[in-house]
Amino acid sequence: MIVLGIDPGSRITGYGVIEITAGTQRVLDYGAVRPQGKDHALRLAQIHAAVTQVLVDTQPDACAIEMPVYAQNAQSMLKLGRAQAAAMLAALNRQVPVVEYTPKEVKKSVTGNGNATKAQVWYMIKKMLALEEDRGLDAADALAVGLCHAHRLGSGHAAKGGKSWASFVRDNPDRVRP
């Protein structure tokens, strides 16, 4: 299966795509989206368009998103929520189910320690996925989220949810209209 990991942010949104087959993990793509301009709506649209492009290129079966539990202040939290939604909706609009993990869950899954530093996460990710090129911490975090979901799936402890929008619409046709 192919998992798209996303580490959303209003300034930088990291993404990483991992193909998981019996016993092996292969990175298909990873990098970061850096929206430009001052118009908030158009910045979101850039995240949405770029994540959609990654979905088109790599055809993942699932999308795992990092869901921080706090930010510096209320405005940062608002912007973070917007960036998350831009990425989530890109996946849902392409019928890719979305699951969420906290940073602690991701760190614990990848390093064994829920309080690991970013450097420790990067060290493990690099080793586990045989990465040679450093494409920034946000891309590394995104790969970590994807890897976390892959591990959880393998052990039967994946995050709940992850229903596709198509199946939701099929089961709830009345919920799609206002």
Next chain:
Amino acid sequence: MIVLGIDPGSRITGYGVIEITAGTQRVLDYGAVRPQGKDHALRLAQIHAAVTQVLVDTQPDACAIEMPVYAQNAQSMLKLGRAQAAAMLAALNRQVPVVEYTPKEVKKSVTGNGNATKAQVWYMIKKMLALEEDRGLDAADALAVGLCHAHRLGSGHAAKGGKSWASFVRDNPDRVRP
């Protein structure tokens, strides 16, 4: 011109569509979206789908969104940001430019008082738009945002931004890909 006003919220997202012609204002549609279920991503997709349906039905020229500056706590702010993005992206994906107004700007525009109560806003909206049916405060707030944008456009003081996604893509073809 036709303006879609949105008052986004993770529990209830109000919408109101106003057609403005020389000297007259006519409400085309108003109501509220109440996403169901516990899956956060699917709740966002419901907001996105319902707002898209309103856009398809009423073909607005612009979308004005209420942008609160604080919420009860960080998690509320995150959820609010997500709901905002779901509505904004619905508009942008249909090439409808998005502008944002603070609650104070909306209240001031509609009632003349930036600190007006919800009841005062509702009273003015009802009177100005000759509404007979109360469809909830969120729908009324959404109409207020739409009316605020219409007033501002009329007086040449509309919120900045409001570029369509199509024109952004045309001017920045390299920003659409990751």
